[in-house]
Amino acid sequence: MSPDPRSEFPSAVETASLVRSGERSARAVIESTLERIARFEAELHCFNLVTDVDALSAADAVDALVAAGKDPGPLAGVPVALKDNMCTRSIPTTAGSRILEGWIPPYDATVVSALRAGGAIVVGKTNLDEFAMGSSTENSAFGTTRNPWDLGRVPGGSSGGSAAAVAAGLATVALGSDTGGSIRQPSALCGVVGVKPTYGLVSRYGLIAFASSLDQIGPIATTVADAATLLEVIAVHDPADSTSLNVTRSRWSTDLAEGIEGLRVGVIEDFLADAAPGCQSGVRAAAEALASAGAKVEEVAVPSLMLGLSAYYLIAPAEASSNLARYDGVRYGLRVEAPDTAEMNSRTRAAGFGPEVKRRIMLGTYVLSAGYYDAYYAQAQRVRTLVARGFAEAYESFDVLLSPTTPSAAFPIGEKSNDPIAMYLSDLFTIPSNLAGHPAVSVPFALDQGLPIGVQVLAPALGESTMFRVAAAVERAADPMARGPIEPRAKTNS
Amino acid sequence: MNANSRSEKWETVVGLEVHAELLTKTKLFCSSPNAFGSEPNTNVCPVCLGLPGSLPVLNEHAVELAIRIGTALGSTIAPSVFHRKNYFYPDMPKDYQISQYDEPINVGGRVELPDGSVVGIVRAHIEEDTGKTSHVGGSGRIHTADYALVDYNRAGVPLVEIVSEPDIRSAEQARSYVNELRAILVATGASDGRLEEGSIRIDANVSVRERGATSFGTRCEVKNLNSLRSLGRAIEYETRRQVAILESGGSVTQETRHWDEDAGETSTLRSKEEAFDYRYFAEPDLVPLAPSSESVEAIRSDLPLLPSARRERLKVLLATEEPVPTEQLTTVVTLGLDDLVAASIALGADSRLALARAANEAATQPELARMLAPAHFTELVRLEASGELSATQAKSVLAEMLETRRSPDEIARRLGFEALAPKELDAAIDSVIAAHPDEWRRFNEGDDKVSQFLLGQVMRETKGRANGKAVAASLAGRRG
Numbered sequence: 001m002s003p004d005p006r007s008e009f010p011s012a013v014e015t016a017s018l019v020r021s022g023e024r025s026a027r028a029v030i031e032s033t034l035e036r037i038a039r040f041e042a043e044l045h046c047f048n049l050v051t052d053v054d055a056l057s058a059a060d061a062v063d064a065l066v067a068a069g070k071d072p073g074p075l076a077g078v079p080v081a082l083k084d085n086m087c088t089r090s091i092p093t094t095a096g097s098r099i100l101e102g103w104i105p106p107y108d109a110t111v112v113s114a115l116r117a118g119g120a121i122v123v124g125k126t127n128l129d130e131f132a133m134g135s136s137t138e139n140s141a142f143g144t145t146r147n148p149w150d151l152g153r154v155p156g157g158s159s160g161g162s163a164a165a166v167a168a169g170l171a172t173v174a175l176g177s178d179t180g181g182s183i184r185q186p187s188a189l190c191g192v193v194g195v196k197p198t199y200g201l202v203s204r205y206g207l208i209a210f211a212s213s214l215d216q217i218g219p220i221a222t223t224v225a226d227a228a229t230l231l232e233v234i235a236v237h238d239p240a241d242s243t244s245l246n247v248t249r250s251r252w253s254t255d256l257a258e259g260i261e262g263l264r265v266g267v268i269e270d271f272l273a274d275a276a277p278g279c280q281s282g283v284r285a286a287a288e289a290l291a292s293a294g295a296k297v298e299e300v301a302v303p304s305l306m307l308g309l310s311a312y313y314l315i316a317p318a319e320a321s322s323n324l325a326r327y328d329g330v331r332y333g334l335r336v337e338a339p340d341t342a343e344m345n346s347r348t349r350a351a352g353f354g355p356e357v358k359r360r361i362m363l364g365t366y367v368l369s370a371g372y373y374d375a376y377y378a379q380a381q382r383v384r385t386l387v388a389r390g391f392a393e394a395y396e397s398f399d400v401l402l403s404p405t406t407p408s409a410a411f412p413i414g415e416k417s418n419d420p421i422a423m424y425l426s427d428l429f430t431i432p433s434n435l436a437g438h439p440a441v442s443v444p445f446a447l448d449q450g451l452p453i454g455v456q457v458l459a460p461a462l463g464e465s466t467m468f469r470v471a472a473a474v475e476r477a478a479d480p481m482a483r484g485p486i487e488p489r490a491k492t493n494s
Numbered sequence: 495m496n497a498n499s500r501s502e503k504w505e506t507v508v509g510l511e512v513h514a515e516l517l518t519k520t521k522l523f524c525s526s527p528n529a530f531g532s533e534p535n536t537n538v539c540p541v542c543l544g545l546p547g548s549l550p551v552l553n554e555h556a557v558e559l560a561i562r563i564g565t566a567l568g569s570t571i572a573p574s575v576f577h578r579k580n581y582f583y584p585d586m587p588k589d590y591q592i593s594q595y596d597e598p599i600n601v602g603g604r605v606e607l608p609d610g611s612v613v614g615i616v617r618a619h620i621e622e623d624t625g626k627t628s629h630v631g632g633s634g635r636i637h638t639a640d641y642a643l644v645d646y647n648r649a650g651v652p653l654v655e656i657v658s659e660p661d662i663r664s665a666e667q668a669r670s671y672v673n674e675l676r677a678i679l680v681a682t683g684a685s686d687g688r689l690e691e692g693s694i695r696i697d698a699n700v701s702v703r704e705r706g707a708t709s710f711g712t713r714c715e716v717k718n719l720n721s722l723r724s725l726g727r728a729i730e731y732e733t734r735r736q737v738a739i740l741e742s743g744g745s746v747t748q749e750t751r752h753w754d755e756d757a758g759e760t761s762t763l764r765s766k767e768e769a770f771d772y773r774y775f776a777e778p779d780l781v782p783l784a785p786s787s788e789s790v791e792a793i794r795s796d797l798p799l800l801p802s803a804r805r806e807r808l809k810v811l812l813a814t815e816e817p818v819p820t821e822q823l824t825t826v827v828t829l830g831l832d833d834l835v836a837a838s839i840a841l842g843a844d845s846r847l848a849l850a851r852a853a854n855e856a857a858t859q860p861e862l863a864r865m866l867a868p869a870h871f872t873e874l875v876r877l878e879a880s881g882e883l884s885a886t887q888a889k890s891v892l893a894e895m896l897e898t899r900r901s902p903d904e905i906a907r908r909l910g911f912e913a914l915a916p917k918e919l920d921a922a923i924d925s926v927i928a929a930h931p932d933e934w935r936r937f938n939e940g941d942d943k944v945s946q947f948l949l950g951q952v953m954r955e956t957k958g959r960a961n962g963k964a965v966a967a968s969l970a971g972r973r974g
Contacts, residue, residue: 325589
């Protein structure tokens with residue numbers, strides 16, 4: 001047996017501890033990450049921009065704090081990749097779209113300030129489906145990101161660049177954004193941990209909006225402990241976001257060891273039927289492991305969750321059609337000149353948006369239109385309430401719910417790019433948590449024909465503590481070979 | 495058909511939408527200054543420029559001012575929700591306006607006009623203002639301009655839109671309603687009330703119907719009404735236009751029309767088919783607004799006296815049998831000069847004269863007039879009432895009081911209007927009588943024609959410093 005390749009990749013918690021104690025300099029950490037990016041970025045294309053110069057000077061600043069005996073933060077020197085839909089002051093931010101190519105934000109997203117305050121170091125802006133619309137990162141205007149487990153396959157999306165970067169060790173942790181599964185689905189497909197926090201736990205200020213009532217920033221990491229630690233750093237109350245929750249700062253990372261004895265775990269049976277055999281067996285194995293760790297595990301039917309997908313594909317495009325109206329060529333980003341303003345707007349948007357974004361803008365515009373609003377948008381909101389009610393009933397009997405994260409493991413590049421419905425179905429199991437505003441985490445659990453599959457732990461609003469404890473238990477039972485970081489490989493060796 | 499019988503047959507129906515900018519320090523959803531007249535694009539930030547990733551945070555003071563307006567209008571203050579009103583326009587940074595739709599903060603209400611008529615209020619909701627576009631080159635008109643410049647200083651400034659019921663029946667009543675509303679807005683401290691700076695803007699929904707009809711005619715919305723004068727002219731124009739269409743057997747088309755002040759006419763801006771579908775939906779970046787009943791009551795109990803109550807107060811102070819000078823009352827209340835009038839009456843001034851000087855002369859410079867010391871104003875009225883100053887003199891003194899804020903005595907002295915000391919006047923009259931014994935005798939025998947002569951002589955003797963009324967009174971008093 002070859003030695004575990006992960007031994008050369010200390011976790012974020014380990015890295016921060018080495019940097020804080022002065023055993024390893026932040027500069028050395030960043031240099032080795034930048035070297036690895038230089039080695040693999042060409043074949044993976046995780047990044048739209050590598051911020052090497054800024055990263056090195058930020059590393060020196062962390063080292064200076066350590067040298068001065070000051071607290072450099074809980075994530076001191078940890079390389080973090082940032083999905084390219086989070087605004088970074090003086091650093092281009094594209095949201096994966098031609099329409100924002102060359103735009104340089106004059107301000108930092110709240111999460112970026114929080115990361116800096118925590119000592120983390122941004123190494124680059126990662127690729128994504130344009131405006132986070134997609135489940136494969138094939139919709140980026142700047143090329144497709146590849147899955148490090150099989151370069152012929154997609155990394156999932158829309159936070160595919162972030163998930164692939166963490167899976168390939170091009171960053172120790174990353175931030176993604178999750179509107180319908182955009183953190184959890186790529187995390188599952190790339191064999192990493194991805195968390196969609198409770199809506200309002202992490203500020204959206206500076207996150208380029210896709211669907212405001214669903215969008216939530218969250219961590220991607222190789223371990224549950226890293227993910228919990230990163231969430232502790234970014235979950236700050238933000239007066240600049242009216243939907244930001246004002247809750248006491250939690251210490252989820254220290255709760256992980258508590259165990260799960262007596263916790264009630266419900267396996268969502270409605271999802272199992274729609275999952276590939278490998279995903280089904282993964283969840284069943286995880287459920288058994290939780291039961292042997294002392295949890296009470298049962299299957300539970302929550303039929304209303306299956307309605308989530310269709311409601312989501314009305315609500316999210318509706319909000320997106322409004323959120324994306326501002327890209328009109330008047331103030332920033334792309335402008336295609338024309339004789340009058342309306343024509344300029346129109347040509348700019350025709351040239352600047354890709355086909356999936358256009359599809360959703362048209363869909364969203366339609367469902368909000370006079371005469372259709374009640375039949376589509378208002379109806380979808382009622383379904384959203386039903387989904388929340390379904391969860392509420394289930395959580396009367398269970399502390400957490402368990403399901404596959406995705407219906408299948410990573411699919412080949414191009415397989416679903418011409419079939420939007422097939423692509424949308426990738427998010428079938430993740431969407432309900434967004435509709436309800438609940439937290440959920442995907443934990444890499446097993447290999448299915450050489451590809452990782454994820455198990456999803458769902459919890460009620462602000463149930464992160466229990467969710468992380470169960471996730472840690474799933475992680476303990478998981479196949480260690482099913483998670484990153486790994487050496488990028490051309491083909492699955494099944 | 496002549497104009498008279500035409501106006502007997504047709505009735506104008508008007509509903510107004512009045513947009514008032516709120517007097518907050520900062521904008522509705524960000525901390526950029528809410529200020530008029532700054533250099534273009536200096537009062538801006540990522541939020542009011544709608545930069546990607548920015549989010550709105552509601553200005554608490556704007557909500558308080560909106561509630562003040564609602565309580566002043568007698569609205570129900572309701573839990574409310576912000577909606578997005580979606581349409582593309584270059585001076586609207588997000589290409590949607592955050593407004594309120596089916597759940598506005600102020601529901602219902604009424605405005606009582608000085609003539610006693612009442613205009614119902616449908617709603618008064620909060621929304622954000624847009625920037626301003628200037629078309630440059632060509633004739634400066636939209637279609638011939640070379641390019642356009644956009645100033646986003648106004649984008650995101652808080653507005654309250656007050657929508658009236660279609661209760662208005664004439665151009666005159668529409669002007670009176672806007673005047674009254676403006677006075678209410680100023681009294682509550684919610685608005686500076688300046689139409690000329692655009693801090694109050696009006697759209698008019700105008701229709702006509704046969705007098706006695708129970709249903710409304712098809713309405714046209716008229717935009718670009720930036721003065722009371724344009725409001726009145728536009729309503730009159732629209733009435734004539736729509737009546738002409740109906741009388742020639744046609745029907746009015748529902749549309750949005752633009753008032754051209756120079757041409758004195760309206761023209762089509764957008765037909766019904768071209769009307770925007772605003773695709774309203776609840777703004778997901780903001781949370782619903784539910785002011786506590788305690789906070790609403792606190793605002794209500796803190797409301798100052800409103801114009802109608804202030805007119806009543808002055809009416810009581812006038813306390814005479816003579817008819818009430820309604821117009822003067824309305825003017826002083828509208829301009830905020832009623833406190834001055836009330837204070838001077840309390841200090842003993844003649845109430846009608848105080849009201850007249852405030853409504854006619856002080857009203858020409860209301861800002862300065864509001865700063866007059868009541869004691870000075872009272873003294874001025876006393877000087878005029880006692881005859882120590884003539885009306886003309888009193889007006890000149892008042893004009894200078896407004897400019898200099900000096901006392902009326904000091905100004906009168908400087909202008910040489912200083913009333914003669916009674917002794918001095920008596921001495922002058924004595925010497926005139928001595929110099930013109932014949933005329934004095936004829937005057938004493940009842941020849942009134944000679945009184946003008948004697949008065950003229952006294953004026954000459956006093957070099958015009960004497961007050962005519964006082965001289966006449968004194969002469970009459972000495973008549974045997």
